[in-house]
Amino acid sequence: MQAPIEEFINWLVEEGKAAKTVESYSSDIRKFEAYRKDKVVNEEQLLTRFLFVRYNQYLQEQGFAISTINKKINSLKVYNDYLHQSGYVSDNYISLKKDKIVIASGSEHIVTVLSEEEVERFLFYLEDRKKVSYRNRLIGYLLLYTGVRVSELVSIQLDQITMMPPSIQIKGKGGKIREISLRKGAVTLCDIKSS
Incomplete structure (x- = not known):
């Protein structure tokens, strides 16, 4: 089912998102879609809480950096919001506060400033x-x-x-x-x- 993704991308453009942002969201959602197609039995099931949690675990198992996983989660959250608003899914399954991976204290990127x-x-x-x-x-x-x-x-x-x-x-x-x-x-x- 390609239509919702194409509609989502068109919506991002209409919302005035920068070309790089649209490209980034599009890439993240298409990768999720490939995973979804491989896993779900019911093709109509675009997104569920269970599917999102399993995909999040899959990303971690693949060894992606935390910042990359969080970027992908953010893209999926925006996509989920769009699907819900458009009536494709019945709920918002992703909560950034709950689902983003917290970076361990002391492992943040260090920003150097001039003395x-x-x-x-x-x-x-x-x-x-x-x-x-x-x-x-x-x-x-x-x-x-x-x-x-x-x-x-x-x-x-x-x-x-x-x-x-x-x-x-x-x-x-x-x-x-x-x-x-x-x-x-x-x-x-x-x-x-x-x-």
Whole structure:
């Protein structure tokens, strides 16, 4: 039964999900569907609590990383919500709070941040005009003070920067726009580059 999956994918697109998100959900759901077809006797049974629990166990037995399993669970939860809302199934069988695998304490990905001393050294380096161009100084300031991703930074256009008030509009994941205030050093550099 392919129709509900195709309808689900069309629904994701209509909801304005980013192409990468649609692709990720689609891949996860198609893999679940292959597992389902192999296991269920009743072809009409698109999703049940028992089927989900068995699939979750199967993913763990296959040795997938916890983050990958949780991503797949999240995709299935969205799919389950869609199936329920569309009348294909009678209940929501997945609870993210209950079903997501908790990462053991201490095993989370460690995020490294710059120490105050490293930030100070970096700022002094940025101010060395013999070594650092205006462009690279601006990049340094924006990365340091705004928290933008590199992928967001490289797509910034001049019309996204405003001086009154000093801010920059960033187009993030899923096309969401957020406005970030600019610090004085970055404002000065932006003003130089736009004039």
